[in-house]
Amino acid sequence: MDLELLQSISLAVSQARTVDSVLKMIVDGLVDKAGLALARIWLMGPGDICATCPMGGECSSRIRCLHLAASAGRSQVDGAEWTGIEGEFRRIPLGVRKVGQVGSTGKSFLIEDAAVQPELTAHPKWISEEGIHGFAGHPLTFRGEILGVLGAFGRTPFLDEHFRWLRLFADQAAVSIANARAFEELNALQQRLKQENDYLRAEANESFGGLLGQSPALKGILSQVELVASTDASVLILGESGTGKELIARALHDRSGRAHRALVKVNCASIPRDLFESEFFGHTKGSFTGAVRDRVGRFQLADGGTLFLDEVAEIPLELQSKLLRVLQEGEFERVGEDRTRHVSVRVIAATNRDLEQEVEAGRFRHDLYFRLGVFPLKVPPLRDRLEDIPILAASFLAQAAQRIHCPVPVLTRSNVDDLTRYAWPGNIRELQNVIERAVILAGGGPLRFSLRESNDSATAGLKATTSVSTRAQLLELERASIVKALERSGGKIYGPGGAAEILGMRPTTLTSKIAVLQIKRR
Numbered sequence: 001m002d003l004e005l006l007q008s009i010s011l012a013v014s015q016a017r018t019v020d021s022v023l024k025m026i027v028d029g030l031v032d033k034a035g036l037a038l039a040r041i042w043l044m045g046p047g048d049i050c051a052t053c054p055m056g057g058e059c060s061s062r063i064r065c066l067h068l069a070a071s072a073g074r075s076q077v078d079g080a081e082w083t084g085i086e087g088e089f090r091r092i093p094l095g096v097r098k099v100g101q102v103g104s105t106g107k108s109f110l111i112e113d114a115a116v117q118p119e120l121t122a123h124p125k126w127i128s129e130e131g132i133h134g135f136a137g138h139p140l141t142f143r144g145e146i147l148g149v150l151g152a153f154g155r156t157p158f159l160d161e162h163f164r165w166l167r168l169f170a171d172q173a174a175v176s177i178a179n180a181r182a183f184e185e186l187n188a189l190q191q192r193l194k195q196e197n198d199y200l201r202a203e204a205n206e207s208f209g210g211l212l213g214q215s216p217a218l219k220g221i222l223s224q225v226e227l228v229a230s231t232d233a234s235v236l237i238l239g240e241s242g243t244g245k246e247l248i249a250r251a252l253h254d255r256s257g258r259a260h261r262a263l264v265k266v267n268c269a270s271i272p273r274d275l276f277e278s279e280f281f282g283h284t285k286g287s288f289t290g291a292v293r294d295r296v297g298r299f300q301l302a303d304g305g306t307l308f309l310d311e312v313a314e315i316p317l318e319l320q321s322k323l324l325r326v327l328q329e330g331e332f333e334r335v336g337e338d339r340t341r342h343v344s345v346r347v348i349a350a351t352n353r354d355l356e357q358e359v360e361a362g363r364f365r366h367d368l369y370f371r372l373g374v375f376p377l378k379v380p381p382l383r384d385r386l387e388d389i390p391i392l393a394a395s396f397l398a399q400a401a402q403r404i405h406c407p408v409p410v411l412t413r414s415n416v417d418d419l420t421r422y423a424w425p426g427n428i429r430e431l432q433n434v435i436e437r438a439v440i441l442a443g444g445g446p447l448r449f450s451l452r453e454s455n456d457s458a459t460a461g462l463k464a465t466t467s468v469s470t471r472a473q474l475l476e477l478e479r480a481s482i483v484k485a486l487e488r489s490g491g492k493i494y495g496p497g498g499a500a501e502i503l504g505m506r507p508t509t510l511t512s513k514i515a516v517l518q519i520k521r522r
Contacts, residue, residue, distance in 0.1 A: 005034055006165050010172040014179070022180045023070035026173050030152060031072040037132055037155045038073030038082055041140070042066035042092060042099060043148035043177075049091060059093035066092040066103045066149060073153070077129055097122065102137045102149045108167055111135040113157040134158030138170035142178040190410065211247050212395055213388030217380035221248070228375045229255035234327065236312075236372045237350040239379030242429030245350040246310065248379060252348055253306040261305030266298050269311035269506070276319045278335050281326075287336020297334065299326055303343040312349040312372065313358055314508060320365045327371050347372065353512035361515055382424040382431060389419050392428060396435040397447075409439060409447050422451045479517045482510070486519070 009029035016022045023041050030039035045067040050056055059065065068090045073082035094104040098120075102109060111120050113133045118124035121135070134154035140147040150170045154162075211222065228235060229252045237245045246265070253263040271279050278288075282297030298307060309315075315323060326332045327347055331340050349372045358364035382389070393411055401408040424430055438447050485499040492498045493507050493514075500507040 006169040009033055010169060010176070013173065013176045016176065016180060017183045019177060019180045019184060020070075022173075022176050024072075026150070026176075027070045027072035031074070035154070036073070036152050037076075037130060038071070038151075038153040040068060040072075040089075040151040041070045041148055041173075042103065042151070043069045043140075044103065044146060053091045054088050055091060055093055055096065058096045061094065065094060066099060068092075069148070076131060076155075099137055099149050099151055102139050103146060106139045106141060106146050108136065108138045108163070108170075110158060110163045112159070131155045134162065136163055136166050138167050140170055140174040140177060142174045147174055147177055211244060211251060212391045213385055214391065215380075215385040215387040217384045218388060221377055221379060222251075224375075224377055225251050226255065228252070228377075230257065231375075232256075232346050233374045234346070234372050235348045235374070236355070236376045237348065237379060238355075238376060239350075239352060240381050240427055241352045242427035243379040243381055244428050245352075245379055246308070248377060249306075249308040249310075249348045249350065253308075253346075256306065256346065258305045258346055262302060263306045263308060264298050264302035265308045265310065267310045268314040269508075271314075273316055276316055277322065280319070280323065281332045281334050283335035284337045287334075291336070294334075297332075299332060299343050299345055300341065302345045304345075306346045306348060309347060309349040311351060313351045313353040313355060313364060313512065317363060317365070320368045324365065324368045324371055327368075349373075353509070354516040357515040358512065382427040386420045389431070390416050392431060393419060393435055396432045397439065400436040400439040403436075404440060406439070406444060409442055409444075411447065415447050415449065418449050418451070475517065478513065479519065482513060482517065482519055486514075 009026070012029065013022055013025045016025055023043075027039040027041060030036045043066070044064060047059075047062040047065050048067075050059070050062045053059065053065075068085045068087075071083055071085055074080065075082065089099075092100045092103070094100050098109050101107070111117060111134065114121050114127050114135050115131075115133050118127055121127050121132075126132070132153050132155060134152075134157050136152045136158055138150045138152075140150055150166070150173060152166055211218065225248060235249075235252055237248050239245055249265075250263060253259060266279065268276075277283075278291075278295065278297065280297050280299055282295050282300055283291050285291055285293050322332065326343070326345075330343055330345070332343070333340055355364055355369050355373070359366050359369050390411070393416070397411060398408050419431070419434075426433075434449055434451065438449050442448070481503065482499065485502040486493075488502060489497055489499040493500050493510055495501070498507065500510045503510060
């Protein structure tokens with residue numbers, strides 16, 4: 001046994017990636033290559049078999065002890081292999097016998113020649129029969145923590161240099177054990193995360209029309225969707241921007257008797273004021289400047305199907321009477337045409353504004369509001385659906401990875417904690433953007449999220465925190481931001497220097513929020 005030989009064993013052991021393989025290579029190497037009679041490793045563990053432990057009578061603590069984890073050697077009497085770990089010394093209490101003292105103090109011990117000091121051993125007869133002379137015990141210490149004890153038994157006396165070499169070997173062995181444990185923990189974590197992500201993706205694939213989640217808030221609105229989808233009743237979808245109102249509209253259409261026909265979508269906020277009538281009802285060639293050909297309107301395109309009017313509060317007041325007529329009678333005329341056309345269209349409308357406030361302010365017709373809102377649906381914000389964030393994030397990760405052609409990153413528990421601590425003023429749309437940005441920045445590495453307030457939100461200055469903001473807190477923050485912007489603009493909303501420009505939102509949206517929050521302008 002020499003230092004070079006022990007170093008070769010250490011090098012081989014360092015390549016192993018599981019604790020069991022590391023332990024076996026250590027004891028086998030010491031016996032087969034270094035010529036020891038017996039090599040054993042005990043690892044620190046909980047007191048688990050106290051009632052039946054052979055050394056229970058000597059144990060003063062039932063909390064921790066040394067567990068025999070690996071053994072190698074062979075008898076010179078009958079050739080039996082000493083590989084069992086269930087014998088008399090399968091558990092050694094801390095502080096008891098020499099091995100237990102090494103485990104409790106971290107100090108090595110040496111018996112140079114047991115043959116001349118048989119009283120120092122537990123079984124003098126075994127020492128004599130097997131020709132055991134040298135006996136050494138070394139702590140397996142890593143970063144100040146005692147992981148266990150290495151016991152070495154030789155058939156020749158142990159010299160001081162042998163004792164020192166074994167101590168160096170024990171130190172390297174402790175590093176290999178710690179690394180193997182780290183590899184096992186990492187592998188177990190990766191497997192668990194893979195299973196969780198597979199589960200979340202499976203749930204996403206079984207989701208309700210693209211609406212991902214299992215939260216009570218989402219289940220509540222989905223039950224209402226199921227209730228009204230099969231009817232032809234008009235539905236008014238209410239909720240903040242980015243909550244998935246269009247997905248609700250799609251779910252209503254797909255579960256209706258009109259699913260075989262088109263779902264025609266109109267973003268009312270994107271239509272120029274003087275083109276609303278043409279967009280809805282169509283026009284004939286030459287009916288106005290720029291009408292170079294006949295055009296079919298959205299109501300005619302949606303005949304037999306469903307028309308989704310997003311941001312319905314943006315429809316000009318003067319056009320709302322014509323919209324009410326087609327809703328009630330199913331009749332309209334194209335711009336520049338006298339012919340009355342008939343259609344069968346189910347209308348689903350959506351808005352992030354309070355239409356009751358718009359009615360009170362005179363910006364929305366009372367009768368149209370009731371005609372559109374036969375069955376109102378309130379879509380919950382993401383901060384009320386925190387349980388759904390892992391499912392949503394897993395789905396968005398897969399989508400983002402597919403778009404940029406990279407492997408799907410692992411969504412860790414720490415990632416989920418970061419996402420659920422944020423208030424999400426931009427709701428699901430913001431979550432999707434955050435996920436995609438993180439996938440791009442990760443470059444195949446671990447995900448990290450940079451959570452900042454949405455640019456088009458009045459909740460300026462809102463940051464990710466360690467607690468979840470309540471709805472009331474968010475509304476108060478939004479109200480304070482708007483009041484401050486109005487004070488800075490002198491009450492001006494529109495145009496350069498207006499409150500809308502300061503807050504980075506549309507003037508119409510700001511006007512709606514002022515009404516909803518009952519803010520009095522000076």
